[in-house]
Amino acid sequence: MSGGTGASIQGRGITKIFGKGEDAHHALGPIDLDIKPGEFVSLIGPSGCGKSTTMLLVAGLEKASAGVIEIDGTPLTAPLSEVGIVFQDHLLLEFRNAIRNVMLQQEIRRLDKKIMRARADLLFAKLGLTGTENRYPWQLSGGMRQRVSIARALVHEPTMLLMDEPFGALDAISRTQIRHDLEMLWLETRKTVLFITHSIEEAVGLSDRVLVMSNSPGRIVDDIRIDLPRPRPAHLGDYPDFAQYAQRVYGTFEKLGVYRFK
Amino acid sequence: MATTTDAAAVMATTPRPLKGAWLWSLVFPALSVGVALGAWEIAARVYDIPLWLVPKPSDFLARLVTDFRLIAGHAWVTSTTLALGFLLGVLFAVPLAFAIVSVRTLERGLFPVIVFLNIMPKTVVGPIFIIWFGISPLVSVFIVFLMCFFPVLVDSLSGFKAVDPRLYHITRSMGASELQTLRYVRIPGSMRYIFAGMKIGIVKAVEGVIIAEFIASSAGLGFMIMRASSFMDLTLMFAGLIATALMALVFNGLLLGSERLLMPWVRQP
Numbered sequence: 001m002s003g004g005t006g007a008s009i010q011g012r013g014i015t016k017i018f019g020k021g022e023d024a025h026h027a028l029g030p031i032d033l034d035i036k037p038g039e040f041v042s043l044i045g046p047s048g049c050g051k052s053t054t055m056l057l058v059a060g061l062e063k064a065s066a067g068v069i070e071i072d073g074t075p076l077t078a079p080l081s082e083v084g085i086v087f088q089d090h091l092l093l094e095f096r097n098a099i100r101n102v103m104l105q106q107e108i109r110r111l112d113k114k115i116m117r118a119r120a121d122l123l124f125a126k127l128g129l130t131g132t133e134n135r136y137p138w139q140l141s142g143g144m145r146q147r148v149s150i151a152r153a154l155v156h157e158p159t160m161l162l163m164d165e166p167f168g169a170l171d172a173i174s175r176t177q178i179r180h181d182l183e184m185l186w187l188e189t190r191k192t193v194l195f196i197t198h199s200i201e202e203a204v205g206l207s208d209r210v211l212v213m214s215n216s217p218g219r220i221v222d223d224i225r226i227d228l229p230r231p232r233p234a235h236l237g238d239y240p241d242f243a244q245y246a247q248r249v250y251g252t253f254e255k256l257g258v259y260r261f262k
Numbered sequence: 263m264a265t266t267t268d269a270a271a272v273m274a275t276t277p278r279p280l281k282g283a284w285l286w287s288l289v290f291p292a293l294s295v296g297v298a299l300g301a302w303e304i305a306a307r308v309y310d311i312p313l314w315l316v317p318k319p320s321d322f323l324a325r326l327v328t329d330f331r332l333i334a335g336h337a338w339v340t341s342t343t344l345a346l347g348f349l350l351g352v353l354f355a356v357p358l359a360f361a362i363v364s365v366r367t368l369e370r371g372l373f374p375v376i377v378f379l380n381i382m383p384k385t386v387v388g389p390i391f392i393i394w395f396g397i398s399p400l401v402s403v404f405i406v407f408l409m410c411f412f413p414v415l416v417d418s419l420s421g422f423k424a425v426d427p428r429l430y431h432i433t434r435s436m437g438a439s440e441l442q443t444l445r446y447v448r449i450p451g452s453m454r455y456i457f458a459g460m461k462i463g464i465v466k467a468v469e470g471v472i473i474a475e476f477i478a479s480s481a482g483l484g485f486m487i488m489r490a491s492s493f494m495d496l497t498l499m500f501a502g503l504i505a506t507a508l509m510a511l512v513f514n515g516l517l518l519g520s521e522r523l524l525m526p527w528v529r530q531p
Contacts, residue, residue, distance in 0.1 A: 061431050079434045091429050095450045095527045104446060108436040136527045152432075 006038035006192030007082065007159035009058055013067035015217075016053050028053050028218040030067060035209075037072075037159075038190035042203035042210045044249065046258045050218025051196045055162050058194060059083055071160075080160070084153025084191075088165040090145040092137040098148045099124070099133035105156045116155060123151040127181060143174035150182065154189075161186075161193045167202065176234050179205055183231050204228075204245045205236050212252050222252045299323075314496065322500035329498065333486070333505050340482040341509055343399055344471045347406025348513075351463060355411050356456060359418035376415065384408040384470060388477045402474035402482065409470035410463030414456065421455025422448060454528060457521050464517055468510040483509070 015029035028050035035041050043051045056062040058069060060079040069076045092101045099120060106116035124130050127147040137145055146166060153161060167175045183206055186193060197203050203210045204226055212222035228239050236242040253259050299319040305311070306318040313321065326333060362369045384405055391401040425448060433443050475484025483506050490498040521528070 056431065059431070059435060061434060079437075081435065081437050083435050085432050085435055087428050087431075089426070089428070091426055091432060093447065093451065095453070095525065097527070105436060108433065108438045108442050108446060138527075138529050156436075 005159065006036075006190055007072045008037045008070075009033050009035040009160070009192065009194070010070040010073070011058070011067060014054070014057060014064050014069060015066040016050065016057065016062065017065040026217040028057075029064075031218070031220050033058070033069075035192060035194065038192055040186060040193045040195065040206060040208045042195045042197055042207040043213060044197055044200065044203045044210055045213030045218065046215050046253070046256075047198075049213040049215045051213060052164050054218070055164050055194060055196055058160075059085060059162055082159045084156070084158045084161045086146070086149050086153045086161070086163045086166040088168040090137065090142075090149040092145055092148055092152075094137050097134050097136050098129065098140065098144075101137070101148055102152045102155050105152060109156060111156065119157070120151065120155050123154055126185060127151055141174075143170055143178060146170060146178065147181075150185075154185070154191075157189075159191060161191045163193065164196045165198065166195075168198065175202070180231065180234065182206065187230060200246050200249045201236060203249070204242060205232050210245070210249065212249055214256050215258070221256065222248070224248055314494065317497040317500055322497040322504065325497045325501035326504060329501065333483075333501060336481060336483045336486040336502075337505050337509055339399070340471055340475065340484065340506075341513075343402045343475075343482060344406055344467055344509075344513065347403040347471065348410050348460075348464060348467050350403070351407045351410040351467070352414050352456075352460060354407075355414035355459070356418050359415050360422055362419060363422040376412070379408070380412045380416075385473050385477070388474060392478045397478050397480055399479065399481070401478040402471055402484075405474040406467045406470045409466040410460070413462040413466065414459035417455045417459025417462070418452060421452030424455065425451055453525055457517075457525070460517060461514075464513050465510070468506070468513065472506060 011031065011033035013030040013032065015031075016027045018025045018027055031054070033054075043054060045051055053062065057064050058071075058076075058080075060069075060076045071080060092098075093104065096104065099117075102120045102123070103113075103116060105111070106113055121130075124133065127150060129144060129147055129151065132140060132144060132148075137148075140148065146169075150166070153163075167178055170178065179202060193206075195203070195206060207226050210222075210224045210226060211220050212224070213219065214221045224245060226245055228241060228245075232239075250259070254261075303319045306313070306316065362372060387408070388401060388405060391404060395401055429447060430443070433447060438446070471482070472484040472487075475482040476488050479485045483502050487499050487502040487506075490496075490502065
């Protein structure tokens with residue numbers, strides 16, 4: 001896991017419009033991105049603000065309607081290969097056990113089996129999955145399924161990790177633990193992470209930088225540098241600064257009309 | 263912390279099979295069938311029911327032994343017809359389902375035809391086929407084919423459509439080719455659905471093969487029952503009924519067995 005360092009993401013004027021003519025829906029942008037190698041950046045914003053679209057654009061899985069995205073200085077034209085993706089749903093193959101779900105990367109990319117298996121075993125150990133190798137997804141708890149999904153996204157040692165609300169379906173206790181485990185993995189490997197979330201606590205708890213997005217069309221309205229020491233504790237309230245960061249995000253949401261409290 | 267609770271959750275949800283459960287799954291049905299037949303036997307003896315009209319279980323079960331060669335011969339013909347029609351049905355339905363899912367225009371064009379053929383009672387083609395092919399096993403094979411083709415087609419369609427599109431995002435980022443996606447994701451992912459269709463198909467196929475043999479054959483259990491009927495040989499008719507049920511049981515068992523063999527990941531109830 002000491003392999004390649006993270007990739008940089010540069011985006012200028014990224015815009016996404018779905019459909020054409022009168023049905024056209026301006027979903028995103030224009031937004032600029034400037035993410036440094038090895039940086040942990042969160043995108044936070046209300047539903048439908050284009051967070052997931054941004055992620056797919058960065059992965060090269062969707063084409064931008066306008067604007068340029070450069071990964072390590074190279075303009076993006078095809079789906080990015082040096083990337084690991086984790087969604088809210090684990091999306092594991094029900095017919096493969098945990099280890100073979102991870103080894104799908106090896107089989108499809110035709111990489112060396114021994115090396116990949118060793119990496120998978122190491123990841124399993126770090127993610128607390130040792131002993132679950134031969135279990136099928138239905139035999140795993142929600143938290144463990146998501147851990148396997150993270151292992152699948154990292155086993156080929158990508159330079160970038162894209163996560164779309166990866167802990168959204170988990171209970172609060174599992175979430176806190178998996179948040180910490182992800183942070184530890186990241187501290188060790190320093191992949192560039194683009195982390196999409198609805199949770200202010202998760203965003204502030206994990207990120208170097210939090211990008212706050214507004215709704216339709218999605219735009220970046222705030223860019224908050226989080227200067228908290230790592231690794232961060234389970235209870236983020238221990239940091240007096242945490243409340244200020246959280247307050248700043250809540251404040252932005254209130255200004256945007258995301259919250260309408262009376 | 264959560265890791266240990268996760269592990270505990272896994273321990274709790276992993277089913278531990280009861281020892282000898284399969285034995286009980288044989289004993290209980292055998293017991294209930296035995297009780298039903300026993301009650302029938304006693305009623306037939308006590309109430310003096312005319313045996314030429316309603317035979318005793320002991321009579322028609324004995325025919326299974328005394329006429330074993332005759333019944334087994336016909337059962338063999340029926341089984342091969344059934345297996346051939348069923349396999350043809352699956353071999354045509356699964357690739358067609360894949361083609362329909364892959365090519366949108368094919369779905370639009372073929373769907374009305376498929377719906378029409380599906381609601382049409384399959385046996386009506388029997389008399390037409392007799393004129394075309396004569397009294398031949400081909401007619402039965404074709405009717406069995408039609409009977410199991412549609413359930414397999416419909417379930418395979420949902421199987422090929424069932425893949426979460428976001429999974430394709432992941433396989434595309436892995437650089438998977440169409441062929442790899444098919445091999446690693448779509449085909450194994452749809453197998454559960456194909457088997458569900460086959461389980462419905464096999465039941466329909468058994469029904470279809472007997473009816474087909476009633477109308478257009480010179481061998482097979484359906485033919486044997488029909489001929490016994492013309493001789494008022496009711497014990498042989500009942501023996502044929504039992505043999506048909508046993509045959510259906512064997513085919514179902516084969517299907518369930520291959521399901522467990524091919525899909526070890528499926529949660530066993």
